[in-house]
Amino acid sequence: MAMPQTDINKTFNFVLNEYKRNTPDSELIDDVKNVAAKLDKKSVTIAEYEQNGKFHPCTLQRRFGSWFKVLEICGLEPSRSKLNISKEELFSNLERIWISLGRQPRYNEIKKPFSKYSAGTYENKFGSFHEALESFVAYMSNGSESSQNDSSENVSFIENKTASKIAHKTKREISDRLRFQILMRDGFTCKTCGRSPINEKGVKLHVDHIVPWSKGGETIPDNLETKCEQCNLGKGNAFVDKK
Ligand SMILES: [Zn+2]
Numbered sequence: 001m002a003m004p005q006t007d008i009n010k011t012f013n014f015v016l017n018e019y020k021r022n023t024p025d026s027e028l029i030d031d032v033k034n035v036a037a038k039l040d041k042k043s044v045t046i047a048e049y050e051q052n053g054k055f056h057p058c059t060l061q062r063r064f065g066s067w068f069k070v071l072e073i074c075g076l077e078p079s080r081s082k083l084n085i086s087k088e089e090l091f092s093n094l095e096r097i098w099i100s101l102g103r104q105p106r107y108n109e110i111k112k113p114f115s116k117y118s119a120g121t122y123e124n125k126f127g128s129f130h131e132a133l134e135s136f137v138a139y140m141s142n143g144s145e146s147s148q149n150d151s152s153e154n155v156s157f158i159e160n161k162t163a164s165k166i167a168h169k170t171k172r173e174i175s176d177r178l179r180f181q182i183l184m185r186d187g188f189t190c191k192t193c194g195r196s197p198i199n200e201k202g203v204k205l206h207v208d209h210i211v212p213w214s215k216g217g218e219t220i221p222d223n224l225e226t227k228c229e230q231c232n233l234g235k236g237n238a239f240v241d242k243k
Pocket residue numbers: 190191192193194195227228229230231232241
């Protein structure tokens with residue numbers, strides 16, 4: 001009987017498919033979604049995908065950057081057990097929460113949907129929630145000079161209206177760390193009107209240049225201050241805040 005030949009070919013094709021580089025993104029994504037649906041889960045671990053998926057997890061990780069990204073694109077929840085969420089990602093979530101509260105978040109506030117990750121994720125990664133906060137503060141306090149120690153090679157020029165050039169020692173962009181440091185320094189309170197998310201829900205804080213960068217102001221702590229969105233947008237106008 002000539003039956004095994006075709007079966008072998010089939011298997012062989014299947015193996016080749018796994019490593020195909022030109023599989024469209026949508027096909028990869030759909031397959032992860034199918035696995036999630038099949039398992040009836042809101043998230044899929046790498047191991048679960050390896051067992052149930054059509055492609056090799058590495059193919060997806062390489063294509064999209066990380067398994068976390070894969071889940072994000074699929075609209076699935078980040079799985080906590082096997083997934084290695086980076087510290088940076090956890091810090092950036094914590095930073096957003098801290099800024100929106102205007103203070104150190106409490107353990108029971110670290111939950112979905114307000115937080116992208118549960119407090120348990122932080123505990124797993126750092127040992128305890130308190131240690132997570134400590135690492136975060138240490139991380140954010142680090143490198144405060146990063147945006148001002150640029151050497152002359154990074155001096156940027158911008159042209160103003162009189163066509164003369166302004167030499168800057170710093171970049172215009174305020175790094176996340178520096179922004180957070182200024183917010184901390186200013187007590188998460190608008191320097192103009194005194195509003196703060198600490199006592200008023202939904203107040204959005206910005207960190208802005210005092211002397212505009214376009215007028216030669218540098219991106220350094222002395223030239224940065226905290227403003228609420230309203231005061232920041234009303235800058236330069238006769239804008240009156242309701243108090
Ligand atoms: Zn304000």
